[in-house]
Amino acid sequence: MQPFNETANQTESQYYMEILAEQERLKANRFPGVRTVLVVLSSAGMAYDVDGFRGRIHSAYPDAAVFFMTTQGQALGAVSQGHVDLLIDLTGARQRQGFLFARLMRSKSRYTVGRNAGFWRKRIYDRVFDEKAKDNAKRLQSFGPLAREHDVQRQVLSLAGVAAVPHAESAQDRGKVIALELPPLSRHV
Numbered sequence: 001m002q003p004f005n006e007t008a009n010q011t012e013s014q015y016y017m018e019i020l021a022e023q024e025r026l027k028a029n030r031f032p033g034v035r036t037v038l039v040v041l042s043s044a045g046m047a048y049d050v051d052g053f054r055g056r057i058h059s060a061y062p063d064a065a066v067f068f069m070t071t072q073g074q075a076l077g078a079v080s081q082g083h084v085d086l087l088i089d090l091t092g093a094r095q096r097q098g099f100l101f102a103r104l105m106r107s108k109s110r111y112t113v114g115r116n117a118g119f120w121r122k123r124i125y126d127r128v129f130d131e132k133a134k135d136n137a138k139r140l141q142s143f144g145p146l147a148r149e150h151d152v153q154r155q156v157l158s159l160a161g162v163a164a165v166p167h168a169e170s171a172q173d174r175g176k177v178i179a180l181e182l183p184p185l186s187r188h189v
Helices: 006-029 050-060 101-107 134-140 145-159 175-181
Strands: 036-040 065-069 084-089 109-115 127-129
Touching: 006 145, 036 050, 050 065, 084 101, 084 145, 101 109, 109 145, 127 145, 134 145
Parallel strands: 036 065, 036 084, 084 109, 109 127
Antiparallel strands: none
16 A cells, blocks of 8 residues: 655646646637637648647537638638638738738637737737737747747637647546457357
8 A cells, every 4th residue: 555645646636726727717718609710820830730720629619610721811621701700810920921911800700819920910809829928938938949839829729718738538448358358269161
């Protein structure tokens, strides 16, 4: 029998409390009545592939149709409708985009979330992740360019109420049970 380790128990409890607080914060960040989502992908790198983005968005907004667009305004896959409920703009600084692209996207969407890059996004978008803010810049300074891009994209997704890392219970290990359920290896001639 192992002795009770109070410090390990407190650390594990603290870890789970942080996960619960993060899930509550994500629920509070979700927008009501979202049926269509348009994601403008970053040209610097992607934190997830298109299917990964779609899966994470569907976990937050199960009834939503998800569309993707490049920074130049070209559709990836199905073309979105004229008007969308939620725009998630992952375009960063120094990425080619039309001069009034943010204003055009704002006029086509009900809610907007993005990065503070380009002209007037802080005033145009509903929620903006400012990577140049003092606290964020200090934290992101230790990352490499690609890891920095991934972290910023995860922060933008969390502002939209989309979980970057889904938390779920693991299934029971069935390795021994499956082997017992298999038929015997005998040949019938």
